[in-house]
Every structure is written in structure tokens, then in C-alpha cells.
Amino acid sequence: MMTRTKTVLLEVKDFSMTLKQSGRTLNIIRSLDLTVHKQEMVAIIGASGAGKSILADAIIGLLPRNAVIEGKMEFLGQPLTDKLQANLRGREIILIPQMTNALNPLITVGKQVGWTVGRVNKKKRLKEIFQQVGLAETVMAQYPHELSGGMMQKVFLAIALASQAQLIIADEPTKGLDKEAVNAALGHLRQLADAGRGIVLITHDIQAAVKFADTIVVYYGGKTIEVTEAANFSGNGDKLKHPYTRALWNALPENGFIPDNPMV
Numbered sequence: 455m456m457t458r459t460k461t462v463l464l465e466v467k468d469f470s471m472t473l474k475q476s477g478r479t480l481n482i483i484r485s486l487d488l489t490v491h492k493q494e495m496v497a498i499i500g501a502s503g504a505g506k507s508i509l510a511d512a513i514i515g516l517l518p519r520n521a522v523i524e525g526k527m528e529f530l531g532q533p534l535t536d537k538l539q540a541n542l543r544g545r546e547i548i549l550i551p552q553m554t555n556a557l558n559p560l561i562t563v564g565k566q567v568g569w570t571v572g573r574v575n576k577k578k579r580l581k582e583i584f585q586q587v588g589l590a591e592t593v594m595a596q597y598p599h600e601l602s603g604g605m606m607q608k609v610f611l612a613i614a615l616a617s618q619a620q621l622i623i624a625d626e627p628t629k630g631l632d633k634e635a636v637n638a639a640l641g642h643l644r645q646l647a648d649a650g651r652g653i654v655l656i657t658h659d660i661q662a663a664v665k666f667a668d669t670i671v672v673y674y675g676g677k678t679i680e681v682t683e684a685a686n687f688s689g690n691g692d693k694l695k696h697p698y699t700r701a702l703w704n705a706l707p708e709n710g711f712i713p714d715n716p717m718v
């Protein structure tokens with residue numbers, strides 16, 4: 455269980471974002487909160503379009519240019535200004551992005567992962583990391599377009615493992631992976647958390663979130679609707695406060711959900 459005395463790495467409070475588009479203002483995110491301590495894995499769940507990826511982009515400072523943001527966003531107690539974000543991005547804060555076209559297409563995978571590995575024992579470390587994430591050594595010499603989506607996700611996991619980042623944000627890092635690979639990938643992130651990092655796991659896989667995370671944050675329509683300990687996702691969900699969270703939990707087939715007969 456999380457003790458509340460641990461250092462707060464990231465604090466987002468009442469974050470909102472609007473987009474100015476051809477004279478109109480679109481409210482995309484209304485009020486999102488996210489607190490991550492050292493040694494903590496926080497899973498963000500919530501329907502498609504809830505604002506999960508936008509928040510991830512906002513934390514590393516890569517929002518569209520027409521975005522207007524408000525609210526508190528701090529890293530180790532310091533406001534995340536553009537300048538601070540530019541300094542931290544790729545160093546202290548790493549994003550495993552949802553869209554996997556974020557690698558340089560002209561540079562081999564090994565070289566790109568290598569940038570995050572320190573200079574000491576570089577070759578050996580690279581080999582270890584590729585082995586850890588389940589990528590063949592030959593992949594090092596390949597270019598991003600030669601990789602499948604699942605392999606690409608493993609490359610990003612490798613970058614996270616290679617980095618010294620204090621905060622790792624993984625946006626659906628296990629989508630499309632088989633169960634074994636999901637457990638392996640999240641097991642690695644869990645180990646990083648246990649070693650003192652902060653991990654944000656954005657996922658649609660509620661069971662994996664409950665299994666690996668300490669804390670679960672639920673977003674809906676650009677708002678935070680619940681922040682709760684992962685352990686509260688149990689039984690019939692009566693420890694969960696919000697009806698939407700309970701519905702998400704009880705909708706899992708394992709929890710007795712029987713879909714309507716689509717033939718009727």
C-alpha cells in the first residue's frame with residue numbers, strides 16, 4: 455500500500471485545455487488531476503476520448519500550437535514551464551507514446567535506444583535491455599519501418615528501461631500484445647516503480663491496471679471522476695465511489711457481465 459509520505463514527483467490539478475479552431479473554442483479537457491509519487495505506478499483508465507493522451511502530451515510539453523491550457527502542473531514542486539519541460543523531456547520525463555511513429559525513420563533502432571543508455575558498458579547494457587524486453591539482437595540493426603507495432607512497443611519499453619528518467623509515462627504500451635508480453639512489459643515497469651521511479655500507465659486493460667498499479671485514476675469526458683487504490687477494484691466493486699467506475703469494473707466478463715444477445 456502507498457504511504458503518503460513519499461516524494462511527490464508529478465502533480466497535476468484541475469488541468470484544462472481548449473483548442474482555438476477557425477474562430478471557435480473547443481473545450482477538450484475540463485478538469486484532470488494526476489498525482490504521482492516516487493515508487494508509485496498510477497494507471498489512468500477511461501473511455502476513448504477521455505483526454506488521457508492529451509494529458510500525457512501536455513506533461514511533456516508537446517501539445518498542438520492552438521492549445522490553451524490552465525491549471526497546476528508541477529514536477530518535484532516546480533511549475534512545468536515550457537523551458538523546464540524542454541529540459542526534462544527525454545531525460546527526467548519519458549513518454550512511451552501511443553502512436554508508434556515517434557522514432558527517427560532514418561536511424562537504426564539500436565542506435566536510437568543507445569542514445570538513452572549511458573556510455574558505460576554501452577554494448578553490454580543494450581544487449582541486456584533488448585533481451586529483457588524480448589527483442590532479438592538483430593533488431594538493433596533494423597530501421598523503424600521494418601518493425602511490427604508490437605516490436606515497436608518493445609523498443610519504446612527498451613528506451614524507458616535504458617533511461618534514468620524519474621517519471622515514465624506509458625500510453626497504452628501493451629495494446630495488441632499477447633498476455634505473456636503484457637505481463638512481462640508491465641512487470642518491467644513495476645520494477646522501475648519499486649526502484650523509486652514514478653510510472654504513469656495509460657491503458658484500457660483494467661485487469662492489468664489493477665494487477666500492476668498502486669493507484670487508479672478514472673477519467674471521463676475530460677474530467678477526473680475517481681482516484682482510488684487499485685485494491686478497491688475487487689468483488690462487486692462496492693468500494694468504488696463513482697457509478698461509472700463500478701460499471702467499468704462490473705462490465706468485465708470475469709465479473710459476471712453477460713452481454714445482450716445481439717441476435718434478438
Ligand SMILES: Nc1ncnc2c1ncn2[C@@H]1O[C@H](COP(=O)(O)OP(=O)(O)OP(=O)(O)O)[C@@H](O)[C@H]1O
Pocket residue numbers: 473482500501502503504505506507508509518552
Ligand atoms: N488536434 C485535435 N483537434 C481537435 N480535437 C482533438 C485533437 N486531439 C485530440 N482531440 C480530442 O481530444 C479528446 C481527448 O483525446 P485523447 O487522445 O486525449 O483521448 P484518449 O483518452 O487518449 O483516448 P484513447 O483511449 O482513444 O487513446 C478527444 O475528444 C479528441 O477528439
Ligand code: NI
Pocket residue numbers: 506507508552625
Ligand atoms: Ni489515447
